[in-house]
Amino acid sequence: MTDAGFIPNVEESLTVHAEKAMIDPPTGQVVMTLRDVAVAFAGRTAVRDVTFDVCAGEVTALIGPSGSGKTTLLRALNRMHDAERSAVVTGTIRLGDLDVYGPDTDATLLRSRVGMVFQRPNPFPTMSIYDNAVAGLRFNGVRKKALLDDAAESALIAAALWDSVKDRLKANGGTLSGGEQQRLCIARALAVEPEVLLMDEPTSALDPIATKRIEELVGELKDRVTIVIVTHNMQQAMRVSDRCAFLLMGEDKAGGLIEFGPTSRLFSEPSDPRTLDYVNGRFG
Amino acid sequence: MTDVLDAPADPILERRQAVQAAAASSLRRRKLGSRLALGVCWACLLIAVIPLVAVVVYVVAKGLPAWNVDFFTQPTKPEGIAGGGVSNAIVGTVVITVIAVVVAVPFGLLCGLFLAESDGRFATTLRFTADVMTGIPSITVGIFGYIAIVRNFNAYSGFAGAFAIGFIMLPVIIRAGETAFRGVPRSLNEAAMALGARRATVARRVVVPTALPGVITGVLLAVARGLGETAPLLLTIFGNQYLQWNPSKTMEALPILIYNYSSQPYADLVQVAWGAALLLMVVVLVLSIGSRLLANHLGKVRR
Amino acid sequence: MTTVDLPPPARTGRRRSLPDNGYKGMLVVVALLVAALAIWFLIAIVIQAKPAFSTLGVGWIFGKTWNPSHGQYGLLPFILGTIESTAIAVALAFPVGLGTAVALAYLVPDRLRPVLSTMVELLAAVPSVVYGLWGLIVLAPVFASTVEPFLTSVLGWTGLFDGPNRGVGLLLAGVILFIMILPTMVAISRDVLAVVPYEQVEGAMALGATRWQVLRKVVLPAARTGILGAFTLATGRALGETVAVALVIGNSPYIAHSIKSPAATIPSLIVNNFGESTGTELSALFGAGLVLLVIGILVNSAARWLVWSTGNDSAGVGIGR
Numbered sequence: 001m002t003d004a005g006f007i008p009n010v011e012e013s014l015t016v017h018a019e020k021a022m023i024d025p026p027t028g029q030v031v032m033t034l035r036d037v038a039v040a041f042a043g044r045t046a047v048r049d050v051t052f053d054v055c056a057g058e059v060t061a062l063i064g065p066s067g068s069g070k071t072t073l074l075r076a077l078n079r080m081h082d083a084e085r086s087a088v089v090t091g092t093i094r095l096g097d098l099d100v101y102g103p104d105t106d107a108t109l110l111r112s113r114v115g116m117v118f119q120r121p122n123p124f125p126t127m128s129i130y131d132n133a134v135a136g137l138r139f140n141g142v143r144k145k146a147l148l149d150d151a152a153e154s155a156l157i158a159a160a161l162w163d164s165v166k167d168r169l170k171a172n173g174g175t176l177s178g179g180e181q182q183r184l185c186i187a188r189a190l191a192v193e194p195e196v197l198l199m200d201e202p203t204s205a206l207d208p209i210a211t212k213r214i215e216e217l218v219g220e221l222k223d224r225v226t227i228v229i230v231t232h233n234m235q236q237a238m239r240v241s242d243r244c245a246f247l248l249m250g251e252d253k254a255g256g257l258i259e260f261g262p263t264s265r266l267f268s269e270p271s272d273p274r275t276l277d278y279v280n281g282r283f284g
Numbered sequence: 285m286t287d288v289l290d291a292p293a294d295p296i297l298e299r300r301q302a303v304q305a306a307a308a309s310s311l312r313r314r315k316l317g318s319r320l321a322l323g324v325c326w327a328c329l330l331i332a333v334i335p336l337v338a339v340v341v342y343v344v345a346k347g348l349p350a351w352n353v354d355f356f357t358q359p360t361k362p363e364g365i366a367g368g369g370v371s372n373a374i375v376g377t378v379v380i381t382v383i384a385v386v387v388a389v390p391f392g393l394l395c396g397l398f399l400a401e402s403d404g405r406f407a408t409t410l411r412f413t414a415d416v417m418t419g420i421p422s423i424t425v426g427i428f429g430y431i432a433i434v435r436n437f438n439a440y441s442g443f444a445g446a447f448a449i450g451f452i453m454l455p456v457i458i459r460a461g462e463t464a465f466r467g468v469p470r471s472l473n474e475a476a477m478a479l480g481a482r483r484a485t486v487a488r489r490v491v492v493p494t495a496l497p498g499v500i501t502g503v504l505l506a507v508a509r510g511l512g513e514t515a516p517l518l519l520t521i522f523g524n525q526y527l528q529w530n531p532s533k534t535m536e537a538l539p540i541l542i543y544n545y546s547s548q549p550y551a552d553l554v555q556v557a558w559g560a561a562l563l564l565m566v567v568v569l570v571l572s573i574g575s576r577l578l579a580n581h582l583g584k585v586r587r
Numbered sequence: 588m589t590t591v592d593l594p595p596p597a598r599t600g601r602r603r604s605l606p607d608n609g610y611k612g613m614l615v616v617v618a619l620l621v622a623a624l625a626i627w628f629l630i631a632i633v634i635q636a637k638p639a640f641s642t643l644g645v646g647w648i649f650g651k652t653w654n655p656s657h658g659q660y661g662l663l664p665f666i667l668g669t670i671e672s673t674a675i676a677v678a679l680a681f682p683v684g685l686g687t688a689v690a691l692a693y694l695v696p697d698r699l700r701p702v703l704s705t706m707v708e709l710l711a712a713v714p715s716v717v718y719g720l721w722g723l724i725v726l727a728p729v730f731a732s733t734v735e736p737f738l739t740s741v742l743g744w745t746g747l748f749d750g751p752n753r754g755v756g757l758l759l760a761g762v763i764l765f766i767m768i769l770p771t772m773v774a775i776s777r778d779v780l781a782v783v784p785y786e787q788v789e790g791a792m793a794l795g796a797t798r799w800q801v802l803r804k805v806v807l808p809a810a811r812t813g814i815l816g817a818f819t820l821a822t823g824r825a826l827g828e829t830v831a832v833a834l835v836i837g838n839s840p841y842i843a844h845s846i847k848s849p850a851a852t853i854p855s856l857i858v859n860n861f862g863e864s865t866g867t868e869l870s871a872l873f874g875a876g877l878v879l880l881v882i883g884i885l886v887n888s889a890a891r892w893l894v895w896s897t898g899n900d901s902a903g904v905g906i907g908r
Contacts, residue, residue, distance in 0.1 A: 078793060085696070108314070108795045112307045116793035122786040126808040135804070136794035141310025142303060151299055185790070192794060193300035224296060307795065318799035325694060328686025332773060333703065335766045336710050339721050395621045398614040410618055413625050419887025420880060421827030423854040424632065427876045430861075431631045451628075454621070484610035512714030515829035515854065519861055539716045543830050546720045554724065561717045572712040576705065 029056040031196060031226045032077065037091035038254075039072050039081065045254040046072045050091070052245055052260040054196070059218055059227045061241035061263070063234065065283060068247040069255025070230045074198050077228065078114040079107040095196070112140050115189035115225075116198045120205045121181035123173035123188070130169035132184055136192040151191045158224060159187035160217055179210025186217065190225065197221070199229040203236070215240050234279060238267055246275050340565070347562025350555050359527045360541065363550035370560050372527045376442065376535035377511065377564075380521070383446035383531060384510055388453040389503055395454075396461020397491070411462070417455035425451050426516035433520065440522035442531030448516035453506040460502020464495035497582030504575035508568045514539035538564045636877040639870035647871070648878060653840045653856070655868040662875055664842045668757070668850040669879070671843065672832060673825040675761025676768055680821055683765075684772025685814065689802060691773065692780040704777065711770035719834030722763040727754035727835060734758075735847055749845040753837065758846045760836040764828060768821040775820065779813030780806060816893030823886040827879070829854035853879045 030053045038048035047069025054060050062070040072081075079100065081087035093100040100110060115136070123132050133152040134142075142148060152169075156162040161183045165171075176184060182202060189197055199218070203211040218227060218240045231237050237244055244267075245260045259266060259275045270276050277283060354369045361368030399411050429448030434440050468491050476486045522534040523544070538560050545557035639647070643660055650661020691704050731754030738758075739748040783806050791801040807814070837849020838859060851859075853875050864872055 080789065080793065083792065106311060106315075108797055109307055109311055110795075111793055112303065112795035118786060118790060118793075120786060122784070122790040124787060124790070124805055124809075126805075126811070135791070137303060137306075139791070139794050139796040139800050139804070140303060140307035141314065142306045147299070147302055150295075151303075154295070154299070188790075188794065193296060193303050195300075314797045314800065318797035321799040321802075322694060325686040325690040328683045329690040329695070329703065329707075331683050332687040332707050332710070332769055335769075336706055336713075338725075339713055339717065342721055342725055343717060391617055391621065394614055394617040398618045401614070406618070406622075410622055413622065415891055416884055416888060417625060419823050419827070419883055419891075420628075421829070421854060421876075421883045423827070423829045423857050424876045424880045424883070427635075427857070427873060428628050428631055431635055431873075432627070451624070454624075458621070482610070508712060512712075512716070514714070514716045515858055518830075518858055539714060539830070542716045542720055543834070546716075546723055546834055557720060561714075561720050564714050565717050568712050568714055569709060572709060573705075 028058070030054065031056045031096065032228075033092070033094045035092040037073065037076060037089070037093055039069070039076050040088045040090075041084065042086040045252065047247065047255040049256045050245075050247075051257065054226060054228055055243065056226050057222055058242040059222050059229060059240055060243045060245065061237040062228065062230045062245050062247060063232070063237045064247035064255070064258075064278065065249070066232060067249045067255065069249070070232075070247055071200055072255070073247070074200055074228065074230050075116075077196070077198055078111050078116055080116070082107050112136070112192050113194050114196045114198060115192060115194035117182070117185050117189055117200065117202050119201045121178060121185050123176070123181050123184050125172070125174050127173055128170045129165050129173050129176070129184060132173045133187050133191055136188055140192065151193070152187075155187040155191035156184075158190055158217075158221060159183040160213065160220075161187055177210070179206050179213060182206060182210070182214060183217070186214075186221075190221070194225055197225040197227050199227060201230050201232065204232070211236075234267075234281070238263060246270075246272075246278060248274055248278070343558065343562050343565050346555075346558040347560075347565075350559025351562070355556075355559055360525050360536065360556070362525075363548070363553050368552070368556060370538065370541060370556060370563070372524060372536040373538045373541045373560060374563075375527055375529060376445075376521065376524070376537040377539075379529060379531055380442050380445045380449060380517070380535065380537060381507065381510060383443070384450035384453055385503070385507060387446070388450040388457055388506070392454050392457030392506075393461045393499060395458045396463075397465050399458065399462040400465035414455040414458045417451075418459070422452060422513050423515040423519075426519035429516055429520040439532075440520060440534045442521055442528075442533065442535040444520035445517050445535065445537065446531065448520050449510045449513060452513055452516065453510045456506040456509060457502055460505065461495075461499055464498025464502060465491055467498060468494045497579060500582075501575045501579040504571050504578070508571040508575070511564065511568050511571070512539070514543055518543065632873065632877050632880065636870065636874040639867065639874040642867055643871070648874075651842060655860075655864065655871075658867075660867070660871045662853070662878065664840055665851050665853045665856045665875065666878070667842055668836070669826060669852040669854075669882075671757055671850065672760040672764055672836065672852060673822060675758065675846070676764030676825045677818070677822050679762070679765040680768050680772045681818055684769055684817070684821070685776055687769070687773045688776035688780055691777045693798075693802065693806075704774075707773050708770050710766065711774075715767065715828060715831040716834075718763055718767055719831035722759060722831065722835040723755070726763070727759060730754045730759050730762075739847075747846050750847050752847060753849065755835050755837040756847050756849045757836065757843050760832045760850070760852075761846075763831050763835055764825045767828060767831060768824050771821040771824055772817050775817035776810070776814050779810045779817065783809045812893055816890050819886060819890030819893060823883060823890055826886060827854065827883050829858055833858050 032054040034053070035051050037050040039046050050073055052060075062074060064070055075081055076089050077093060077100070079089075081089060089101055095110070095113060098110075099105060124135060127135060130152060133155055134148045137148055137151055142151075153162065156165065161180060164180065165176075165184075168175075173181070173184060182205075186197075186202075203214050206214065215236060218229065221227060222242075229241065231240075241263045243261065244263050246258045246266065247255045248258050249255050259270055259272045261271075266275060267279050270279065354367050356369060356374070357371055358367055358369030359372040360370060395410075395414075399407055399414075425448050428451065429444050433444035433447050437444075472490050472494060473486055476490045481489070517537050517540050521537060521540070523540055524534045524536045528535050542557050542560050542564065545553045545560075548554060548557075639660070647660045648662045648666070650659065651663050652659045652661045653664060687707060691700060691707070695703055731752045735748075735752035735754070735758065739752070742748055787805050787809060788801055791805045796804070832852055833855035836851060836855055838851050838855060839849035840851055840856075843850040857872050857875055860868070861872060
């Protein structure tokens with residue numbers, strides 16, 4: 001626990017961890033910090049040695065070949081591993097001054113501050129478009145119709161969906177196309193007004209046109225929510241992200257953080273030779 | 285957030301605060317409600333499991349004392365007379381079940397094979413009919429057994445009982461058979477046919493062995509079901525206090541005996557009923573659990 | 588079967604050699620025989636029931652008195668008894684069954700799940716006559732001495748609990764039926780709940796929903812149709828049950844005016860009177876069997892359609908999808 005609720009001096013603590021991975025110190029305000037985060041399932045480590053900061057108003061991408069633990073790490077940020085009995089998360093994750101895995105932290109409350117969009121669009125099939133959009137609000141106890149309507153409209157506009165659905169808000173959520181469904185899921189997550197939005201390969205199940213729209217959306221949204229996105233597509237990472245964390249599976253079959261820094265630097269002059277190999281497509 | 289985005293960020297920040305306020309204030313209520321509801325579900329599970337334990341415990345406790353040598357070797361005797369048993373009921377049950385199985389299983393499996401290999405209108409109707417047949421009340425099946433056999437031959441008989449039990453077993457076997465045969469991968473069929481085998485050979489050499497686990501399970505379950513049926517027997521075999529192996533005569537069966545003796549005011553008869561109930565229950569449970577274990581085991585072997 | 592008459596490998600399966608036709612033909616014959624059996628069943632019952640309808644008209648089904656020695660044949664008490672005992676069973680089985688299914692599908696640890704599921708399903712394996720015996724000899728006294736007085740004191744104001752505490756009666760029959768149909772309700776509901784895509788559950792959790800909120804707003808609505816199918820199937824089973832009910836329902840041919848009253852159902856009527864009846868009475872019993880058949884088939888078909896339409900095969904419908 002720190003005093004006055006401030007995050008500990010970031011630069012200092014980062015230098016301590018710098019020898020484990022090449023990490024650039026952050027600029028701007030930090031929204032989430034990760035220190036020595038590791039996730040293990042039934043004793044077998046899936047990802048380890050993750051230390052970096054997530055800066056406000058930016059898009060941070062988790063990149064790396066498959067098996068490097070990107071999704072596992074992402075899901076640790078909103079405690080999705082709580083549902084898995086054999087999962088153990090170590091290290092420290094902070095959202096502002098809140099210890100995400102602290103004994104007094106409630107997971108459901110945390111998730112109203114850290115939202116998530118999944119790989120395959122998962123709108124609730126028994127609910128209308130409107131009900132889908134406000135589902136998160138209702139789960140969190142919001143009842144006032146004015147607030148619900150407001151939030152729904154704002155979120156649907158932000159997800160670039162409002163114009164096509166505003167006249168059929170009562171229609172079933174399943175009547176939308178794949179790309180539209182994903183945008184509905186984004187709207188659903190946005191309506192709760194989270195501080196951070198986690199996106200787990202949100203375009204990998206979509207066609208190229210829908211993918212492009214969502215990538216544009218990510219750029220538009222980052223002022224509203226800080227975004228952490230997992231992508232296996234390097235070009236996508238280059239297009240949408242401000243910072244990247246490159247993860248790679250080690251010899252112990254666990255993923256680890258190799259390098260973290262601004263996207264432009266990582267892709268042009270990375271510090272670690274493995275990063276260089278990856279961004280040059282030498283392995284996928 | 286930087287100061288530049290003051291005006292547009294405001295409604296968002298306001299909403300965020302409103303949402304967080306609502307979330308925080310409702311948290312306790314939501315969590316409590318969740319705990320309560322899930323606790324009720326656990327309670328329901330308990331309620332579901334208790335009767336099974338209770339029934340089994342009672343039947344064992346009351347039935348086991350009735351099990352002695354006489355019980356298995358002597359036929360039923362009227363109340364007050366010592367040394368009675370249920371041998372006539374055991375024999376009757378066995379004979380009737382065997383006949384029912386011998387007739388229903390081949391017909392049922394062949395019909396299941398037919399349904400697995402055909403898709404026309406007739407097949408669809410037949411499949412629907414088989415499904416409906418599983419829902420026919422067992423007493424009505426008993427009535428049919430009475431009309432079809434007892435009436436026509438002017439006598440209650442073991443055959444009539446076997447007919448009724450077989451009728452109940454048939455749709456179960458058809459359904460299980462069809463599912464098992466459909467489970468055989470198309471590729472196996474096609475490979476065999478590509479090698480030039482006739483359809484009958486394919487069926488015999490490929491389909492049947494692959495489907496065997498599912499078939500056996502289905503048959504065992506059908507037998508377990510048939511053993512537990514009482515109503516059809518009540519209308520068809522009439523009961524017999526003597527040991528009778530001939531199915532063309534009236535016979536006794538375990539379910540009938542239990543039914544008749546349950547409401548008797550004589551303690552020794554009720555005791556016999558418990559003993560018979562234990563026997564029947566043990567056999568049916570063993571068959572049910574056994575078929576399940578067999579299905580798991582054979583399923584694993586296949587891999 | 589030798590390889591002498593194999594067609595050359597180059598040809599496709601279109602050409603059928605005679606033995607193939609024989610095989611296919613045999614299957615068709617068997618299928619036709621099964622179909623014929625079903626038709627024979629229908630015709631036989633209808634024909635035997637016909638005399639009752641030609642002598643008594645159709646209204647007798649709704650008559651209130653069953654007294655063959657006075658020539659009175661009224662099925663209403665038995666229809667009501669059937670419906671009422673089933674209603675009690677289903678009213679209990681629906682919530683308890685659903686709760687148990689939720690517990691099995693989502694709450695129970697993975698190691699315990701097979702054991703507990705099997706235990707609930709084994710309830711279905713106990714022969715119905717054993718339930719009847721147990722209900723009559725073990726439960727009835729408990730009902731008479733403890734359960735019924737308690738319920739009367741708590742719920743007597745509803746007017747449904749008048750009369751002496753006999754033990755046997757509609758209430759006991761309903762409870763025994765409840766135990767017997769519980770495994771049906773649980774097994775199908777559990778399977779239907781389990782196939783709700785986990786990504787729906789995760790999506791709701793990620794928004795900040797509690798476990799119950801996820802179940803109530805996402806999982807249960809998605810499983811709605813299948814659960815309804817389970818419910819209907821369980822109802823069908825309760826309607827057709829004979830001996831367990833006959834042993835504990837008290838067998839009174841009058842319309843029950845209280846939950847504790849003895850009553851009778853159509854199956855118990857038939858099973859109790861079949862042996863000694865002749866002529867019109869016998870035909871009336873056939874007619875009763877026909878009425879029961881129609882009810883049973885309707886309910887069962889509705890159930891299978893509901894379960895089938897969710898693409899779920901747990902009812903053993905056998906549609907190989």
